[in-house]
Amino acid sequence: MTGEAIAFYVLAAITLASGIVVVTSPNLVHSAVALIPALLGVTGVYILLNAEFLAGIQVLIYAGGITVLILFVIMLTEGGTGLRVRQRNEQGPIAAAVAAAVAALFVALAGGRRGRGRFRRTRRARSGRVFSARTCCCSRGRRSCCS
Amino acid sequence: MGVTPWYLEALRAVVGTIIIFSGVAVVAAMLGVLLERKISGWIQSRIGPTHVGPRGLLQTVADTIKLLQKEYIVPQNADAVIFASAVVIVPLAALLDYVVVPVGTTRWGPLIFRDLNIGVLYFAATSSLIVVGILMAGWGSNNKYALLGGLRSAAQMVSYEIPIGLVLITISLLAGSLSTVTIVNMQTHLWFIVSQPVSFLIFLTAATAEVNRAPFDLVEAESELVAGYFSEYTGMRFALFQLGEYGEMFAMAALAVTLFLGGWHGPGLPSVVWFLIKLYALIFVFMWVRWTYPRFRIDQLLGFSWKVLIPVALLNLVVTAYFVTVVHR
Numbered sequence: 204m205t206g207e208a209i210a211f212y213v214l215a216a217i218t219l220a221s222g223i224v225v226v227t228s229p230n231l232v233h234s235a236v237a238l239i240p241a242l243l244g245v246t247g248v249y250i251l252l253n254a255e256f257l258a259g260i261q262v263l264i265y266a267g268g269i270t271v272l273i274l275f276v277i278m279l280t281e282g283g284t285g286l287r288v289r290q291r292n293e294q295g296p297i298a299a300a301v302a303a304a305v306a307a308l309f310v311a312l313a314g315g316r317r318g319r320g321r322f323r324r325t326r327r328a329r330s331g332r333v334f335s336a337r338t339c340c341c342s343r344g345r346r347s348c349c350s
Numbered sequence: 351m352g353v354t355p356w357y358l359e360a361l362r363a364v365v366g367t368i369i370i371f372s373g374v375a376v377v378a379a380m381l382g383v384l385l386e387r388k389i390s391g392w393i394q395s396r397i398g399p400t401h402v403g404p405r406g407l408l409q410t411v412a413d414t415i416k417l418l419q420k421e422y423i424v425p426q427n428a429d430a431v432i433f434a435s436a437v438v439i440v441p442l443a444a445l446l447d448y449v450v451v452p453v454g455t456t457r458w459g460p461l462i463f464r465d466l467n468i469g470v471l472y473f474a475a476t477s478s479l480i481v482v483g484i485l486m487a488g489w490g491s492n493n494k495y496a497l498l499g500g501l502r503s504a505a506q507m508v509s510y511e512i513p514i515g516l517v518l519i520t521i522s523l524l525a526g527s528l529s530t531v532t533i534v535n536m537q538t539h540l541w542f543i544v545s546q547p548v549s550f551l552i553f554l555t556a557a558t559a560e561v562n563r564a565p566f567d568l569v570e571a572e573s574e575l576v577a578g579y580f581s582e583y584t585g586m587r588f589a590l591f592q593l594g595e596y597g598e599m600f601a602m603a604a605l606a607v608t609l610f611l612g613g614w615h616g617p618g619l620p621s622v623v624w625f626l627i628k629l630y631a632l633i634f635v636f637m638w639v640r641w642t643y644p645r646f647r648i649d650q651l652l653g654f655s656w657k658v659l660i661p662v663a664l665l666n667l668v669v670t671a672y673f674v675t676v677v678h679r
Contacts, residue, residue: 262475
């Protein structure tokens with residue numbers, strides 16, 4: 204396993220774990236705070252894709268701006284306890300089932316790609332520098348970084 | 351970067367973290383607190399600390415050792431997780447700023463931890479995380495003064511981030527790059543303070559507000575809010591908040607040196623010495639302002655940002671953009 208793959212799995216674990224806290228925590232403030240590691244994990248994935256500018260903007264606007272806005276609104280409108288508003292309703296199991304199905308679909312798609320012949324080129328491109336360079340052009344909209 | 355194995359990168363990151371942490375803790379927090387006390391004493395016709403060490407030089411070291419031994423007190427009904435994690439976020443966000451600050455130059459290249467090509471944006475992004483820590487500390491303490499301090503800080507820091515961002519855009523436009531090293535290199539002949547005096551004043555004002563220092567220190571207005579968001583913190587946790595505050599102040603001063611005062615450039619002396627001279631000159635200005643001006647009211651504070659600083663900064667940006675794109679091309 205390369206360092207890049209290890210970094211990706213660590214970042215994915217951080218993002219998913221804090222994402223689960225966001226949706227399951229009974230306390231509104233905890234949910235808002237747990238959003239920060241989730242957003243920072245996504246930032247790490249952007250950096251792995253060589254999209255540094257997007258990563259900087261993500262931290263500046265989402266982690267440093269939107270989260271503060273959410274916390275501010277909770278503290279001003281809700282009395283500051285974070286506990287008065289009910290966090291879940293009876294649709295929880297259905298939503299969980301849909302989320303699990305979508306996750307299974309993604310995993311199946313990503314795993315199925317690997318075996319087929321016509322995706323082989325994509326896979327090779329994905330593992331090498333070509334993919335990073337391409338992502339970097341798309342994210343920055345510049346020709347200069349395409350080699 | 352592509353040729354270095356990842357474990358070397360990781361090792362470099364760990365070593366860099368240790369160097370930045372100890373450097374900031376000693377240079378910024380310990381020396382900063384001592385300077386603050388000495389300068390405030392000088393301005394108020396007092397002597398300041400004199401007893402520990404020669405001329406009181408070791409006073410902050412003694413204070414730190416004392417704080418290390420103190421008990422951790424968590425208030426009743428406080429949110430323990432948020433209360434404890436806020437302590438980590440504030441100094442961490444302040445220390446992350448130093449990754450892109452170029453402190454000098456050598457034969458092999460500039461002395462900087464990592465010359466990111468989004469340097470200035472990275473600085474803005476990491477310093478914007480401090481407000482999250484402050485809000486968490488204020489809310490997690492279960493104390494009305496701390497909560498008020500945290501809310502004031504959120505309003506204040508979010509408002510003053512905008513003029514800082516506009517100034518950063520102006521300077522990057524002028525330099526043609528977001529990298530701090532390129533910005534310093536562009537100032538070899540003419541410092542940006544000469545071509546952008548308005549930007550410099552806006553940046554200095556907004557930076558004072560951003561680091562919550564007088565006359566914008568409503569966050570910890572001691573006559574109204576005890577100590578603001580860190581009222582309930584004791585021992586080393588309190589010391590870490592102080593480290594975060596002074597670290598952020600030094601980071602803002604270092605960024606001002608990088609953007610406007612030509613970074614490490616200067617005749618005769620080594621580049622690091624020039625950088626430190628300029629840094630401490632700006633720190634002195636911050637302290638001078640703190641002990642000279644009285645505190646604003648919160649409505650004056652927010653009005654000043656939204657009605658004065660932001661329009662002026664926008665106008666300045668438009669004029670600079672006009673000159674960069676139309677006149678000089």
